Amino acid sequence: MSRMFNPPHPGEVLREFLPDDMTIEEMARRLAISRVQLSRILNARSAISADMAIRIGLLTNTTPESWLTGQMKWDLWRAAQKPAPEVEPLRRAA
Secondary structure, rough: EEEEEEEEEEEHHHHOOOOOOOHHHHHHHHHHOOOHHHHHHHHOOOOOOOHHHHHHHHHHHHHHHHHHHHHHHHHHHHOOOOOOOOOOOOOOOO
């Protein structure tokens, strides 16, 4: 697997969208989720689901795909930090 840099968790990116005068409670209300759920995302303790990506996209005027791509990159980076499992590759038929 190719080496990639440590990408930010999507919650860290979402934190940058939070206006200075908006509370986490207000953002959670706008997303129609609990403050606890939003806090877990913002603190990189929960992943962005497809449903959440749609909600965040609507809130931030961005694409859900961008949030899911960010989550995928973060998940792959985290997995790549662990020792590679012993996997026997498939052999192609001649």
